[in-house]
Amino acid sequence: MSTEILRTEGIRKSFGQVTAVAGVDMSVSPKEFLAIVGRSGSGKSTLLNLLAGLDSPDAGRITSEGRELPRDENALADWRREHVGLVFQAFHLIPTLSALENVALPLYPTRTGVAERRERAEQRLTQVGLGHRIGHRPGQLSGGEQQRVAIARALVGEPSLILADEPTGNLDSSTGQEILDMFERLRQETGFALVVVTHDEKVAEAADRRLRLQDGTVVA
Numbered sequence: 001m002s003t004e005i006l007r008t009e010g011i012r013k014s015f016g017q018v019t020a021v022a023g024v025d026m027s028v029s030p031k032e033f034l035a036i037v038g039r040s041g042s043g044k045s046t047l048l049n050l051l052a053g054l055d056s057p058d059a060g061r062i063t064s065e066g067r068e069l070p071r072d073e074n075a076l077a078d079w080r081r082e083h084v085g086l087v088f089q090a091f092h093l094i095p096t097l098s099a100l101e102n103v104a105l106p107l108y109p110t111r112t113g114v115a116e117r118r119e120r121a122e123q124r125l126t127q128v129g130l131g132h133r134i135g136h137r138p139g140q141l142s143g144g145e146q147q148r149v150a151i152a153r154a155l156v157g158e159p160s161l162i163l164a165d166e167p168t169g170n171l172d173s174s175t176g177q178e179i180l181d182m183f184e185r186l187r188q189e190t191g192f193a194l195v196v197v198t199h200d201e202k203v204a205e206a207a208d209r210r211l212r213l214q215d216g217t218v219v220a
């Protein structure tokens with residue numbers, strides 16, 4: 001069986017006349033940090049959504065640890081819950097829930113009990129340096145703190161892969177650097193692979209490997 005976390009073979013995705021991803025072959029190894037770079041409109045976010053199983057390719061295949069991703073929506077959601085943590089530019093936290101409740105949310109569909117969900121969420125918030133803010137709502141937190149809550153939420157299910165779309169895009173450069181340093185520390189501690197779509201040179205430089213997209217294909 002393959003040890004790769006993810007592999008794509010010839011995946012394509014079009015929206016009407018626009019081909020966003022035009023035949024991409026790539027793989028993600030355990031624990032590696034891969035940056036996906038390229039100009040605006042080159043297909044980076046579309047590719048990330050395909051890797052996340054948020055969208056399905058029109059052609060080609062994606063395998064996870066040697067097995068093809070399920071086509072069925074519910075099975076795909078189960079796969080995602082078990083294997084993937086997602087982080088977005090705009091944090092995507094639920095404004096009416098506390099930091100703790102936001103982080104615990106991905107654990108709900110499982111059979112984990114209330115006390116265990118709370119404990120696991122609190123551990124993750126402590127790990128991102130927010131153990132003293134668990135009762136705060138997103139609106140009471142800074143941008144950098146909100147992104148740390150989002151990272152704790154992405155980690156709570158202990159995924160082998162974190163996918164992040166412009167995670168520093170809404171942050172000033174020093175806060176962005178803090179988030180980058182935190183990802184690095186957590187990756188050492190936890191051992192997940194990290195795939196980041198980014199325009200941020202610092203993030204791209206910090207990665208083990210860079211994949212450059214142009215017009216939906218890999219050029220370097």
Ligand SMILES: Nc1ncnc2c1ncn2[C@@H]1O[C@H](COP(=O)(O)OP(=O)(O)OP(=O)(O)O)[C@@H](O)[C@H]1O
Pocket residue numbers: 015018019020038039040041042043044045046047
């Ligand atoms: N849901 C959609 N419907 C229609 N067209 C889309 C959709 N999503 C993406 N596209 C188009 O596909 C192409 C690739 O878009 P994508 O967002 O993947 O690029 P990107 O490299 O992430 O760009 P950016 O850096 O600006 O976020 C673009 O031409 C875009 O307009």
